[in-house]
Amino acid sequence: MKLPYQKRKALYGYGFIALWLVGTVIWFLYPLAESLRYSFMNVKPEKGGMQGSYVGLENYSYIFTVDPKYTQYLVKVLGETAIRTPLIIIFSLFIAVILNQKFKGRGFARAVFFLPVIIATGPVYNIINGDISKTGASSAGQFSTMFQTDLVGELFQFLGIYGLSDKVQSGIEFITNDVFGLVWSSGIQILIFLAALQNIPVSAKEAAQVEGATAWEFFWKITLPYVSPMILACLIFTVIDSFTAPDNLVMGHVLDMRGEWQYGYASAMAWVYFSIILAAVGLITLLMNCFIYYEVD
Amino acid sequence: MAAQTSAPDTKSGGGALSRKELRRRHRETMRREEIISLRRRAALDMLWRIGRSLILFGLCFIILYPLLYMVSCAFRAQEDMHDPTVMWIPRHLTLSILQQTWSAMDYGKTFVRTLFLNIGCSFVQVAVCALTGYGFARFRFRSRDLLFGIVILQILVPTQIISIVQYMEFRYCLGLQPVMERISPALGSAFNLIDSPLTMYLPAMMGNGIRAGLMIYIFRQFFKGMPQELEDAAYLDGCGPFRTFLQVMTPNASASFLTVFLFSVVWYWNDYYVSSTFFTQNSTMALMLKNLNTQLSLVLFNSATVEVSPREQILWMEAGCLLAVFPLLLMYIFLQKHFTEGIEHSGLVG
Numbered sequence: 001m002k003l004p005y006q007k008r009k010a011l012y013g014y015g016f017i018a019l020w021l022v023g024t025v026i027w028f029l030y031p032l033a034e035s036l037r038y039s040f041m042n043v044k045p046e047k048g049g050m051q052g053s054y055v056g057l058e059n060y061s062y063i064f065t066v067d068p069k070y071t072q073y074l075v076k077v078l079g080e081t082a083i084r085t086p087l088i089i090i091f092s093l094f095i096a097v098i099l100n101q102k103f104k105g106r107g108f109a110r111a112v113f114f115l116p117v118i119i120a121t122g123p124v125y126n127i128i129n130g131d132i133s134k135t136g137a138s139s140a141g142q143f144s145t146m147f148q149t150d151l152v153g154e155l156f157q158f159l160g161i162y163g164l165s166d167k168v169q170s171g172i173e174f175i176t177n178d179v180f181g182l183v184w185s186s187g188i189q190i191l192i193f194l195a196a197l198q199n200i201p202v203s204a205k206e207a208a209q210v211e212g213a214t215a216w217e218f219f220w221k222i223t224l225p226y227v228s229p230m231i232l233a234c235l236i237f238t239v240i241d242s243f244t245a246p247d248n249l250v251m252g253h254v255l256d257m258r259g260e261w262q263y264g265y266a267s268a269m270a271w272v273y274f275s276i277i278l279a280a281v282g283l284i285t286l287l288m289n290c291f292i293y294y295e296v297d
Numbered sequence: 298m299a300a301q302t303s304a305p306d307t308k309s310g311g312g313a314l315s316r317k318e319l320r321r322r323h324r325e326t327m328r329r330e331e332i333i334s335l336r337r338r339a340a341l342d343m344l345w346r347i348g349r350s351l352i353l354f355g356l357c358f359i360i361l362y363p364l365l366y367m368v369s370c371a372f373r374a375q376e377d378m379h380d381p382t383v384m385w386i387p388r389h390l391t392l393s394i395l396q397q398t399w400s401a402m403d404y405g406k407t408f409v410r411t412l413f414l415n416i417g418c419s420f421v422q423v424a425v426c427a428l429t430g431y432g433f434a435r436f437r438f439r440s441r442d443l444l445f446g447i448v449i450l451q452i453l454v455p456t457q458i459i460s461i462v463q464y465m466e467f468r469y470c471l472g473l474q475p476v477m478e479r480i481s482p483a484l485g486s487a488f489n490l491i492d493s494p495l496t497m498y499l500p501a502m503m504g505n506g507i508r509a510g511l512m513i514y515i516f517r518q519f520f521k522g523m524p525q526e527l528e529d530a531a532y533l534d535g536c537g538p539f540r541t542f543l544q545v546m547t548p549n550a551s552a553s554f555l556t557v558f559l560f561s562v563v564w565y566w567n568d569y570y571v572s573s574t575f576f577t578q579n580s581t582m583a584l585m586l587k588n589l590n591t592q593l594s595l596v597l598f599n600s601a602t603v604e605v606s607p608r609e610q611i612l613w614m615e616a617g618c619l620l621a622v623f624p625l626l627l628m629y630i631f632l633q634k635h636f637t638e639g640i641e642h643s644g645l646v647g
Contacts, residue, residue, distance in 0.1 A: 006437075012538040013436025017444065020429040020513070023503020026471070028451060031462035038461075050465060095356070098349055111633050112357045115364075118625050118636075122567030123587040124618045128363035183359050244455040251457055263461055270458045278453060 039268035044261065052264065059268035070269060073249040078276070081242045084178070084185075088238050089231060092186040096193035097223065110194075117187035125184065126247055185241070189234045196230040197223065225293035232288040236281055243277045364622075370615035371395050378609050398616040401596040402585050408624070411566065411582040414494055418501040419561035423512065423554060425504040430516025431542055435528070445517075451510030460574045467496050467575060496575035497565075507564050507571060512557055519553050520546065555635050559628070566625060586621045589614060 003011070014021075034050075039059055043052030063070050099110050119125055200222065208218050245251065250273050257266040314322075324332065365385070371394060373387030380388060398404075433445055467490040469475060478485025490496055500506045504513065523546065531541040547554070569583035579585045579592060593613050598605050629636065 009436055009538075010438040013432050013438040013441070015539075016432025016436065016542075017429045019425050019502070020504035020509075021444070023425075023500060023505040024447060024451070026466070027463060027500045027503065027505040028454075028459065029447070031459035031466070032454065034462040035458050045465070098353065101349075103346070103349065109353050109357060111629075112360050114633075114636060115360055115629070118563045118629050119567075119622055121564060122621075123569050123583050124567075124622050127586070127614060127618055128367075180359055183356055240453060244457070251455070254457060258461065267458070267461070270455070274454060274458055277455070281453060 035267045036271060038264050039271050041264045043264045045263070050263065055264070059265050060272070062265065063269055063272060069253055070250070073253055074273070074276070077243070077248060077250050081239060081280075084182070084242060085235060085238045087178075087182060088186050088189060089234055091182055092189035092234065093193050093227070093231075095186065096190050096197055097219065099190070099194055100197045113190055114187055116184045117191065120184050120187060185238075188237060192230050192234055192237075193227060196227040200226045228288075228292045229294060232285065232292060235284050235288065239280055239284065240277065243273075243280075364626075367615045367619040367622075370612050371398075371619045373612060375605075375609050375612065378606075378612065394612050394616050395620070397597055398593075398613050398620060401593055401613075402582075402589070402617060402620060404620060407580070407582055407585050410580055412624075414497055414581060415562050415565045417494075418497050418506055418565050419558055421498070422501040422504065422506045422509060423558045423561055425502065426509055426512040426557070427516045427547075427550070427554065428542070429504050430513045430518075431520045431546065433513070433517045434520035436538075448510050448513050448517075451505075452508075452514065456507075456571055460571065463500075464491070464574055467491055491575060492577055492580070497572070507568050508561075512561065515557060516553075519550060523549065552635070559632060559636055562628070563625060582621050586617055589617045593617075 038050065038052075040054055040056060041052040042055050042058075043050045045051075095113060099106065099113065116125075204222050204226070205218075208222050213221065242248070250269070254266050254269045254273070257269065327335075369385050369387065372390055372392070373383070373394070374389035374391045375394075377383045377387050377389055382388075433441065433448070470477075470488040470490055474485060474488040477488045490499075497506065501509075527545050527549070528541050531545045536545070567583055569581075569587045572581050572584055573587065576584060579588055585592065590610070593610070597613070
């Protein structure tokens, strides 16, 4: 029997994705559905699988009415992500623009700035980021955390600035004290922006030069529109990265509950969290789509 | 703007005069405002250059600081931690800390085990993800967009949500284990996949390993960007789709394959969450490092004669970090070009 070409091609398509499809059903879709089911249950691990009884929305109402930590952590994580994400984007774009210029030692600088890409996802980062109070060595003053000191406060005192409101000052301190985290979590973003910058067509550069655009104008009128699709990609990447990091507070709380065998409750918390991530990513995509410039071929 | 249109044009001058001479002559023809504007521009340029190198130097230092500190700590003797004059350069150079950490981490064995797990998983995962990405990029089939939506979902869903159920799947081998156990206990324990490398291999083999969704997405974007003519030509020559993929598309995509592979190796090397779910022992490098403190107190500081303050423990921790990142660093130094330049060809951009 000979199938028509289109049909055959469609079958080949299924052939190409078959392995992934089987794997996804086993290792992704089924676990996803099961964990959603657990979130409505009071489950205990028994021989052969999870056993338990349905409790309806009890787990969910427990999250928001009884658990004192969850909402608190959630607000904190959301707030930090909301502040850090734009900072990371602006910072990495700035660094990418600099690294795209010609200067001596550029290769070295690039290598150093991409270095976090290979280290920041691992446990080493947690250790060097000073997250060792959990592991017992909390009195480690001279650990690799010299950036946690109150340099800005001292600078303000030195300059004789006292009148700033507490909020402004703590905001500035939050940013400056976080320089370490900022630089260390921008590796991939810098990489993506740099690649996007190098994809700006030469004709656009030449046109701007002929018209006599300054570097400032060039950045706003040429660079920014051309990299805008990548800003969206970086935004989503940053948001997901900060939400799903295992050292994130909410995630830590979920894992703690799991350690206490509260699987149903842990699943409910994870699902609330996941829906918030989805909503955040959806909102960002919607908003950004209004500002993105796509080059039409 | 006037300065720019009449900027010195050294190239078109006659060959007889030197560049300096040309520029001097040109300057004579300019008006005063033009010269001032030029000078201002040069001054601004200089200022920017100085500022830029300051910024870059500072930030590079921030990035390199922990690594430098690791090196400094790993070779330093215990008593240097209490010597206030020692900041960077140790007074007593020693290898003993490094050696002790090496043995506490069982470095040789851990390294080989991690390496096999890493390379193996990355290899199959990249291959399967490339296949899947190609399928999504080039073939039209029913519910393709829906299935690709699942890929996007895989990028978004945190592993923490599904890891419990995955644990149960491996523990009871998809429900096979209780059946096997009824036949014989030995068979039953053989079908308990926890602590077996299969827990990493199986998902990777089916394109569901660590960050597989992202890889499929990258490959799909990449193959979409490749010219269709190649495949049409191959089809006309009687080449089937699988052979076209193997013999026509793969060689063209080798740079992108390498980049994704390298990233995959890095992600597997650094992963401690997924492996801590499926392994009860510290069998990979990342797990070993994550639990280094317990491991150290178990192996090194166990006897009553050893007295180590938390401040001194830093030395062993830093030495452990150094040992754990060293292979990655080495790989990065030699293959840095593929990490950074490959991403342009990987299809993530453009």
